[in-house]
Amino acid sequence: MKKANLEVRGMYCAHCSKAVENALGQAGLLSHVDLAHNRVEFTYDEEKISLEYLRRLVKRAGYELVIDERKTFDRNKVLVPVALLVLLFSLLGIVHHVLQPFQVEIPFFFFFGNDVTFLVLATISILVLGIPFFVRAVKGLRYKNVGMDFLISLSSLASYVLSLYLFITNMQRGIDPLTLHAHHMDGYRMTYFDGTCMILSIITLGHLLTDRIKLKADKNYQKAAIEPPKDSTLVYPDGTTETLDSDRLDVGDTIRVLAGDALPCDGHVVKGRGHIDESSLTGESRPRLVQVGDKVLGGTYLQDGPIEMEVEKIALESLYSSIQNESYALDQRKGKLSKLSDTIAAYFTPSVLLIALLSFLVCLFAMKLDVEESIVRACSVLSVSCPCAFGLAVPISSMSGYDCALRHGVLFKSGDTFEKIRRIQCAVFDKTGTLSTGRMHVEGFCGRKDLLPVVKAMEKNSLHPIALSLVQWLQEEKEEEIEAVQEIPGEGLRSGPYVLGNRRSVQGKSLSAELERFEEEKKDTSLVYLSDEREVLLILALVDELSQDSVDTIQELKRRGIHVYMVTGDRREYALQIAKRLTIDEENVLSEATPQSKASLLREIRKKEGVLCYVGDGINDTLALKEADLSFASYKANAIACSSADGLLLRPELSALLAALDISKKTYVNIIENFVWAILYNVAMIPLAVLGLLPMYLCAALMIASNLTLTLNSLRVRSYRPERKEKRR
Ligand code: ADP
Numbered sequence: 001m002k003k004a005n006l007e008v009r010g011m012y013c014a015h016c017s018k019a020v021e022n023a024l025g026q027a028g029l030l031s032h033v034d035l036a037h038n039r040v041e042f043t044y045d046e047e048k049i050s051l052e053y054l055r056r057l058v059k060r061a062g063y064e065l066v067i068d069e070r071k072t073f074d075r076n077k078v079l080v081p082v083a084l085l086v087l088l089f090s091l092l093g094i095v096h097h098v099l100q101p102f103q104v105e106i107p108f109f110f111f112f113g114n115d116v117t118f119l120v121l122a123t124i125s126i127l128v129l130g131i132p133f134f135v136r137a138v139k140g141l142r143y144k145n146v147g148m149d150f151l152i153s154l155s156s157l158a159s160y161v162l163s164l165y166l167f168i169t170n171m172q173r174g175i176d177p178l179t180l181h182a183h184h185m186d187g188y189r190m191t192y193f194d195g196t197c198m199i200l201s202i203i204t205l206g207h208l209l210t211d212r213i214k215l216k217a218d219k220n221y222q223k224a225a226i227e228p229p230k231d232s233t234l235v236y237p238d239g240t241t242e243t244l245d246s247d248r249l250d251v252g253d254t255i256r257v258l259a260g261d262a263l264p265c266d267g268h269v270v271k272g273r274g275h276i277d278e279s280s281l282t283g284e285s286r287p288r289l290v291q292v293g294d295k296v297l298g299g300t301y302l303q304d305g306p307i308e309m310e311v312e313k314i315a316l317e318s319l320y321s322s323i324q325n326e327s328y329a330l331d332q333r334k335g336k337l338s339k340l341s342d343t344i345a346a347y348f349t350p351s352v353l354l355i356a357l358l359s360f361l362v363c364l365f366a367m368k369l370d371v372e373e374s375i376v377r378a379c380s381v382l383s384v385s386c387p388c389a390f391g392l393a394v395p396i397s398s399m400s401g402y403d404c405a406l407r408h409g410v411l412f413k414s415g416d417t418f419e420k421i422r423r424i425q426c427a428v429f430d431k432t433g434t435l436s437t438g439r440m441h442v443e444g445f446c447g448r449k450d451l452l453p454v455v456k457a458m459e460k461n462s463l464h465p466i467a468l469s470l471v472q473w474l475q476e477e478k479e480e481e482i483e484a485v486q487e488i489p490g491e492g493l494r495s496g497p498y499v500l501g502n503r504r505s506v507q508g509k510s511l512s513a514e515l516e517r518f519e520e521e522k523k524d525t526s527l528v529y530l531s532d533e534r535e536v537l538l539i540l541a542l543v544d545e546l547s548q549d550s551v552d553t554i555q556e557l558k559r560r561g562i563h564v565y566m567v568t569g570d571r572r573e574y575a576l577q578i579a580k581r582l583t584i585d586e587e588n589v590l591s592e593a594t595p596q597s598k599a600s601l602l603r604e605i606r607k608k609e610g611v612l613c614y615v616g617d618g619i620n621d622t623l624a625l626k627e628a629d630l631s632f633a634s635y636k637a638n639a640i641a642c643s644s645a646d647g648l649l650l651r652p653e654l655s656a657l658l659a660a661l662d663i664s665k666k667t668y669v670n671i672i673e674n675f676v677w678a679i680l681y682n683v684a685m686i687p688l689a690v691l692g693l694l695p696m697y698l699c700a701a702l703m704i705a706s707n708l709t710l711t712l713n714s715l716r717v718r719s720y721r722p723e724r725k726e727k728r729r
């Protein structure tokens, strides 16, 4: 299977994206279109399906799937000059119409004053500019997908056919269509070819302009270009190496990465230490020090080294490729707002058709206008209405918001999550590795010093922050041969007779007076106990490292009225001490929790507080991450936590959450603005068109202006800048 992410040309709203998804669906593919970037993503079996076949399927639906930029015929090369020419001629024609009553004689204008010129122009418009619309409209009908293309096709064709009919009757009445000032002749009936020309040329040009803007915004925005390496150096257990294609790496492989290399996939360091430049992924410019046990992400760069890393995810599934392909955002779970906009868009076009029909009838029977005028007004209704607004409002805003959040260090896996975050009333954090940096310092130990090698050997098998810190601390210590190690989430490790873990793991075991004293002395630390079946042998005291950013974030959350809780598997005394430093209220600290109780505690908190967000990092958090209304895996979280969470924090700073909150709110406001605009615009313009106050060319111009306004407004979301810290405090 291969993942593809390709450009699609010719898409302008939700109807278009549906049409492209449907077309690919014919080949049995589940695809997702990203309207903000005009791209489609899907996974396909290279051996069974060729991209060329898919390109043809998409082409038949009226869109262009770009496989090879050079080979793809750029139809804009034809459309733009034709549309510009048609527009220019039509405008001159209109000027001519306007000047005519004043008897202004400009000889050159003769050319634009006659119906034959307009017949030719309109025919060219229909054949060159119109056909792409007609194709998409007809294809759309097949999937009951009636969108803007249909309205445009209908109004341009109707005005064309009507004009053609009038043109012929004029001729039958003996009026030479080449005669200037035919309008003043007896029995002349005005044609509407200019309407056809204007609708098609303006909308074609407007679409291209929209594309340009989107493209430009994207370029300015500069999504980090991540170039993963092609080759990797595989290290065999016996130390020998082999160079192979990074795509062929498997989970569990050990590879060597040299200073300056990009990492091919996600994994963790098993040897060496170095600084990783993660700016390509997260925008964070400070390099991060990684050492044995630390998580590293594909697509980032090693500045010094070398290191050896164990592969946790194959290259294709690595975070960088997900980000690149936006597959996280492409989750099937669409947000409520997207669903709403899809629904409105689906009903909107049929409603407009109905309104157009009604206005035709009203004009004809109630207002007693003639048939031609009634048709023209119905056509105006069709061209002024803008169903795109509804189909456009949500996707572009959401994608902009999603991009922006990513830029600020938060990856949302679904549109659903992105909408939810602005509604949270309460935030629950795991302590170790989430609120604390995960780097723990050993404050002292008591008991059998000779067992430290056992501790090291055991901790080497765990990714828990305590384990990583202890291994680091015991770097110089020799290693003991031990029996197979088993990790008990939220409690510790087990190996043969030994248990290394928290207070719960030594329940019922005897404790020497000396150890008891040590325990009492080090109340303010996190204690790790090594015991065998009968008694506690060794106690290590560790303290968490807290960052100022965590403190700031908690305070800011509280300032915004969000209640903050801390849940931890650690001891109560120590948890309270940490909470105090973080300014978390004592009654909001839940300690000595097991993985199961974390989830049930969340249920209780939710009953009290409402919509709840959980941030955690470890295997002991997976249940809680799933239980929460909304969950984030913190920066150093392990793979399971990442897969259980709704979003990922890509920076060590918790303040990324605040940025995400702001961006989500901003996006929401933006979407609402778009909705309001779309509604106001349509509600105001359609009646004007019915009353005959809007000439057809103006209708097209208004519609496209409305579309551009929406696109520009949606792209504005990206301009978010977090408040400066000084200001916040
Ligand atoms: P938190 O909820 O704060 O992230 P955990 O639930 O991961 O903490 O762990 C709870 C306690 O279990 C830790 O404070 C520690 O005492 C013990 N523990 C868990 N895993 C390990 C390990 N690998 N080595 C030593 N102790 C561990």
Ligand code: MG
Binding pocket: 430, 431, 432, 433, 434, 616, 617, 618, 621
């Ligand atoms: Mg934790």
